[in-house]
Amino acid sequence: MGMRNWFRMSSYQVFSHTVKLPTFSTIPLFFAISVGAIIFIIYQNILTSTLSMYPEDTQVQQILTAPTFSSKPQLITTQGEKARVESENLDPLIPPFNVTSEERIAWFRNKVPELELFKSNNTSSRFHDQVLGFFDGNCTIRYFMIWLSPAQSFGPREFAALDSLFKASPKGCLMILSPSLNSRQGDRILKPLIDLGFKVIAVTPDLPFLVKNTPAEGWVDELKSGSKDPGSISLSYNLSNLIRLAVLYKYGGVYLDVDFIILKDVNGLRNAIGAQSIDSITRKWTRINGAALIFNKEHPLLYDLLREFAMTFDGTKWGHNGPYLVSRVIRRVENLPGYNLTILPPKTFYPMDWMKISRLFKKPKTESEWKLVEDMLVELNTSTLAIHLWNHGTKELMIEEGSAVERLLSTYCVICQYSSNNQAQQTLQF
Ligand SMILES: *[C@@H]1O[C@H](CO)[C@@H](O)[C@H](O)[C@H]1NC(C)=O
Ligand SMILES: *[C@@H]1O[C@H](CO)[C@@H](O)[C@H](O)[C@H]1NC(C)=O
Ligand SMILES: *[C@@H]1O[C@H](CO)[C@@H](O)[C@H](O)[C@H]1NC(C)=O
Ligand SMILES: *[C@@H]1O[C@H](CO)[C@@H](O)[C@H](O)[C@H]1NC(C)=O
Ligand SMILES: *[C@@H]1O[C@H](CO)[C@@H](O)[C@H](O)[C@H]1NC(C)=O
Ligand SMILES: *[C@@H]1O[C@H](CO)[C@@H](O)[C@H](O)[C@H]1NC(C)=O
Ligand SMILES: CC(=O)N[C@H]1CO[C@H](CO)[C@@H](O)[C@@H]1O
Numbered sequence: 001m002g003m004r005n006w007f008r009m010s011s012y013q014v015f016s017h018t019v020k021l022p023t024f025s026t027i028p029l030f031f032a033i034s035v036g037a038i039i040f041i042i043y044q045n046i047l048t049s050t051l052s053m054y055p056e057d058t059q060v061q062q063i064l065t066a067p068t069f070s071s072k073p074q075l076i077t078t079q080g081e082k083a084r085v086e087s088e089n090l091d092p093l094i095p096p097f098n099v100t101s102e103e104r105i106a107w108f109r110n111k112v113p114e115l116e117l118f119k120s121n122n123t124s125s126r127f128h129d130q131v132l133g134f135f136d137g138n139c140t141i142r143y144f145m146i147w148l149s150p151a152q153s154f155g156p157r158e159f160a161a162l163d164s165l166f167k168a169s170p171k172g173c174l175m176i177l178s179p180s181l182n183s184r185q186g187d188r189i190l191k192p193l194i195d196l197g198f199k200v201i202a203v204t205p206d207l208p209f210l211v212k213n214t215p216a217e218g219w220v221d222e223l224k225s226g227s228k229d230p231g232s233i234s235l236s237y238n239l240s241n242l243i244r245l246a247v248l249y250k251y252g253g254v255y256l257d258v259d260f261i262i263l264k265d266v267n268g269l270r271n272a273i274g275a276q277s278i279d280s281i282t283r284k285w286t287r288i289n290g291a292a293l294i295f296n297k298e299h300p301l302l303y304d305l306l307r308e309f310a311m312t313f314d315g316t317k318w319g320h321n322g323p324y325l326v327s328r329v330i331r332r333v334e335n336l337p338g339y340n341l342t343i344l345p346p347k348t349f350y351p352m353d354w355m356k357i358s359r360l361f362k363k364p365k366t367e368s369e370w371k372l373v374e375d376m377l378v379e380l381n382t383s384t385l386a387i388h389l390w391n392h393g394t395k396e397l398m399i400e401e402g403s404a405v406e407r408l409l410s411t412y413c414v415i416c417q418y419s420s421n422n423q424a425q426q427t428l429q430f
Helices: 003-018 026-033 049-065 079-088 101-114 126-134 156-168 184-195 207-211 217-225 235-251 300-313 322-333 357-361 367-383 404-411
Strands: 142-146 173-177 199-203 253-256 260-262 272-278 285-295 342-344 386-388
Touching: 126 173, 126 199, 126 207, 142 156, 142 235, 156 173, 156 184, 156 260, 156 404, 184 199, 207 217, 207 235, 217 300, 235 253, 235 285, 235 300, 260 404, 285 300, 285 322, 285 386, 300 322, 357 404, 367 404
Parallel strands: 142 173, 142 253, 173 199, 272 342
Antiparallel strands: 253 285, 260 386, 272 285
């Protein structure tokens, strides 16, 4: 029990050392810029320095989105990519194509006994012991990631996310919730980091245990018992959303998607989530993204999100789609007392939006393009904690030599498998 409170207690200690109070001059400035744009960033009654980040965002966007890259980035056409696409088809949670709802339910019912994720129904979970055993007092920060695809599709780009994480937080501890990586193959993938003394582990999450006594418990029970249609797209997508909420609700810590490059330690932030876009006039957020979450355990927002998840999946009650869930819930609660929520500006985690991210994969050709990449790197180094690469749209893109992404990958790393030569795309053999 003492352990379970650890994150919370020590996070306050850490926070008190690192929080920067806004200077008095920034407060009136901010007010002048956005009177009436209600921004609500309160952490334990302290206005954090993130307030003053909003006005600067225009500058960042100008640098990051300057329209100099003319041609499109190249697509990968190598063997490696074909192998990757094929292995992704092995995702155990993608239901058979073009079948009825009844057929999908039947398919899933047969599948459940094989799915490690759903195995336990025990209050004394082995998973829980693994979490308590892994995050000891030497972890400066507690990270979680999730990987529900097969181990063979965990490629060099995903590895680069881990590599950047340990560059930023060498004393941090990372638990990857993943049935497939909790294996010999997973051990081989993580070995280079473990050999260097970094604390990383892959553990099969115990979903029934994680959602116990949360509003999502019934949802998981129904799915498990085969009375709920798992849906036609990918159950992994929804389960990943659910697991990140449940694990932070239970233990607290930092959750990150595996398509980030982490530039800085996020220690010092608590109960924070990133805006992905803001209104250019009011400066108020328009979309919040759940790819990066920094929360104390049992935070009320996580509870609300779990409840919303369980309700919306039903389809009959709310009828909104998954990706909007976080924004919708936060819009309802952001001004309520007791939430202590920090909404970070887009440049913190999403400095480049998904429509424009591909330019970061392109080789700069002219002198002004090189200069632009330099400026971007400086800007990212000053104002971004982690850059989201929007894998859904970019995993097919080649990381071209000298591109911003290549530069980032070869800078923010300890093992640095991406080097500056053209071999960056060769498939690494784990
Ligand atoms: C929010 O901050 C207040 C004041 O510090 C504290 O009492 C309360 O527990 C915090 N709530 C959460 C959910 O962290
Ligand atoms: C889906 O299944 C139906 C009936 O089995 C069939 O008529 C239809 O052509 C299939 N569609 C695709 C895209 O395979
Ligand atoms: C439940 O936990 C107990 C004790 O840890 C163990 O002996 C038992 O096999 C577990 N049952 C299941 C279904 O996991
Ligand atoms: C676990 O589930 C099995 C059937 O799936 C049931 O027989 C058993 O009683 C359950 N155990 C607990 C502790 O809920
Ligand atoms: C922290 O690390 C030291 C040295 O490796 C070890 O002796 C100590 O037991 C660790 N502390 C905890 C709480 O695990
Ligand atoms: C980022 O900025 C810090 C301090 O401002 C500097 O020490 C560091 O070298 C920079 N890193 C890169 C990769 O530019
Ligand atoms: C509750 C939830 O997030 N449900 C989503 C599951 O995934 C599908 C798409 O794959 C969404 O449409 C649902 O909204």
